[in-house]
Each structure stands twice: as structure tokens, then as C-alpha cells.
Amino acid sequence: xxxxxxxxxxxxxxxxxxxxxxxxxxxxxxxxxxxxxxxxxxxxxxxxxxxxxxxxxxxxxxxxxxxxxxxxxxxxxxxxxxxxxxxxxxxxxxxxxxxxxxxxxxxxxxxxxxxxxxxxxxxxxxxxxxxxxxxxxxx
Amino acid sequence: xxxxxxxxxxxxxxxxxxxxxxxxxxxxxxxxxxxxxxxxxxxxxxxxxxxxxxxxxxxxxxxxxxxxxxxxxxxxxxxxxxxxxxxxxxxxxxxxxxxxxxxxxxxxxxxxxx
Numbered sequence: 001x002x003x004x005x006x007x008x009x010x011x012x013x014x015x016x017x018x019x020x021x022x023x024x025x026x027x028x029x030x031x032x033x034x035x036x037x038x039x040x041x042x043x044x045x046x047x048x049x050x051x052x053x054x055x056x057x058x059x060x061x062x063x064x065x066x067x068x069x070x071x072x073x074x075x076x077x078x079x080x081x082x083x084x085x086x087x088x089x090x091x092x093x094x095x096x097x098x099x100x101x102x103x104x105x106x107x108x109x110x111x112x113x114x115x116x117x118x119x120x121x122x123x124x125x126x127x128x129x130x131x132x133x134x135x136x137x138x139x
Numbered sequence: 140x141x142x143x144x145x146x147x148x149x150x151x152x153x154x155x156x157x158x159x160x161x162x163x164x165x166x167x168x169x170x171x172x173x174x175x176x177x178x179x180x181x182x183x184x185x186x187x188x189x190x191x192x193x194x195x196x197x198x199x200x201x202x203x204x205x206x207x208x209x210x211x212x213x214x215x216x217x218x219x220x221x222x223x224x225x226x227x228x229x230x231x232x233x234x235x236x237x238x239x240x241x242x243x244x245x246x247x248x249x250x251x252x253x
Contacts, residue, residue, distance in 0.1 A: 013164040038194075038225070045196055049163055095234040103205035106197040106233050113232050 001029050005068040011056040016048040019066050023077055026070045030136045039114035040075065040134045046107035047079050047130050055081025055127055073136045081127040088120045142166025144173045152184045152249045153177055154220070158191035161199030166192075170199070174206040174217075183215030184252045188245070190221030200233055207239065220248050 005022065009015035023044040027037040048064065056062040059082075067078040094105045112118050117133035142159040144166065155173055160166055170187075177185055187203070189195075203219070210217040218240040222230070230236040242248035 016163075042194075042196060045162070049196075049198070053163075100234060100238065101204055101208055103201040103208075104197070106200055109233065110197055110229070 008063040043111045043114040051081035055083030080129040085128045160194040162196040163198035167198045188220040
């Protein structure tokens with residue numbers, strides 16, 4: 001079961017589905033229940049949409065690096081795009097004020113809600129590198 | 140399961156039955172188009188039935204918000220019916236639960252429209 005998958009994915013929604021399905025399968029393998037699997041799947045979907053749509057802007061010339069590390073007690077996902085990156089601390093809170101009624105901007109909130117660890121850093125090539133971790137036993 | 144969106148008329152209320160996945164590239168655009176079409180046809184009382192929606196992402200949630208603001212901006216009313224636990228939880232997390240008028244009984248929901 002433990003292992004690492006390292007793929008370069010096209011910047012399209014098929015890649016989003018593929019990444020989500022791979023992570024849900026990995027979550028099942030480490031014993032997460034159905035709800036937790038769906039939580040992780042949604043978080044990965046949101047992170048992949050950010051990379052494909054906001055980072056790479058669906059540019060066919062740009063790919064998303066998708067790394068899935070499955071351990072006995074955790075699943076770690078690293079997603080890297082070729083956009084301009086973003087500062088998590090400067091992203092508007094979608095639950096406050098006028099942001100509440102915006103039609104977008106909730107993806108990062110859902111990611112942070114549904115994984116145990118979430119970090120964002122600038123990739124070496126300049127884009128965003130996000131890491132999501134889900135443990136088999138959550139607090 | 141991909142998304143399906145169908146409509147039916149109950150009195151002067153249009154019930155939009157959504158099913159499947161309401162996500163970017165699937166149900167989200169279908170829902171947007173359907174609501175826009177209803178408004179274009181003069182329907183201003185819209186009840187979205189989410190009872191068979193088994194999956195929704197931030198795009199789908201955003202589309203519910205956009206539809207709500209569009210309909211209310213045209214002096215209409217948009218309400219939600221039959222939230223699954225998943226959709227209920229996501230509306231709680233995003234603090235949108237109190238924004239929408241939410242029902243779990245269709246007949247009562249239809250009667251609630253002024």
C-alpha cells in the first residue's frame with residue numbers, strides 16, 4: 001500500500017477528476033471512512049481547480065505536477081502549478097462581510113476544513129505549491 | 140453520476156430538481172443556465188430541490204449564491220428544498236445556511252412563496 005505517485009497532468013477538468021479519484025482510492029486504502037474519503041476528495045478537487053483554472057488558466061502548454069504519497073497512516077498530496085502563486089494570509093475570508101455573497105472564493109476554506117494539514121509555498125519555478133495531508137486517525 | 144437539472148411547475152412556483160454532481164464543469168453551469176432561462180421566461184418564484192444532489196463543490200455553492208442574488212435582484216424569490224447532509228454541512232461551513240430560506244417539505248415550501 002505505501003508508495004508515491006508522481007504525475008504531470010494537463011490543465012483541464014479531466015485532470016481534476018483523475019486526481020480526486022486517485023486520492024479517494026488512497027484514502028480508502030488507509031482505512032478512512034466514507035465521509036472522510038469524500039472530505040479529502042473535495043479538498044483535492046478544490047486544490048486542483050485552483051491549479052488548473054487560477055494558476056495555469058487552462059493553458060494547454062502548462063501542466064500541473066501531482067504527487068500522491070500514501071503511507072500506512074496518512075495520505076499526502078502535493079500540487080504544483082505554473083501560475084504566479086498566492087499568499088494564503090492575503091486571501092479574503094469568504095464568510096465575512098460582502099464576501100459572503102460572492103459567487104466564488106470558497107475553495108481554500110473548504111480545503112482547510114477538510115484536511116489535517118494544508119500549506120502553501122512558492123514553487124521553485126514560481127507557481128504555487130500546495131500540500132494537503134489527511135491522517136488515518138484525525139483528532 | 141453527472142448532473143441533471145429538470146423543472147416542473149407547482150402553482151406559480153417553479154421547482155428545479157437538481158441531481159448528481161453540482162461541480163465546476165458539470166452541474167454548476169447547468170444550474171446557472173436553468174435559473175437564467177427561468178428568469179428570462181418571467182418565472183420569479185424558484186424552489187431548488189437539492190434532495191438528489193450527492194456532491195457539490197465550491198463552484199456549485201457559488202452558483203447557488205449567484206443564482207440567489209440574481210433572482211432577488213430581479214424582485215424574485217429563490218429558496219432551497221431537501222438539503223442532503225453533505226450540502227447542509229457545506230452551507231454551515233461557508234456560513235451560507237442562514238442566507239437561504241431552506242425547507243424540507245415541498246408543499247410547505249411552495250406555500251411559503253408570497
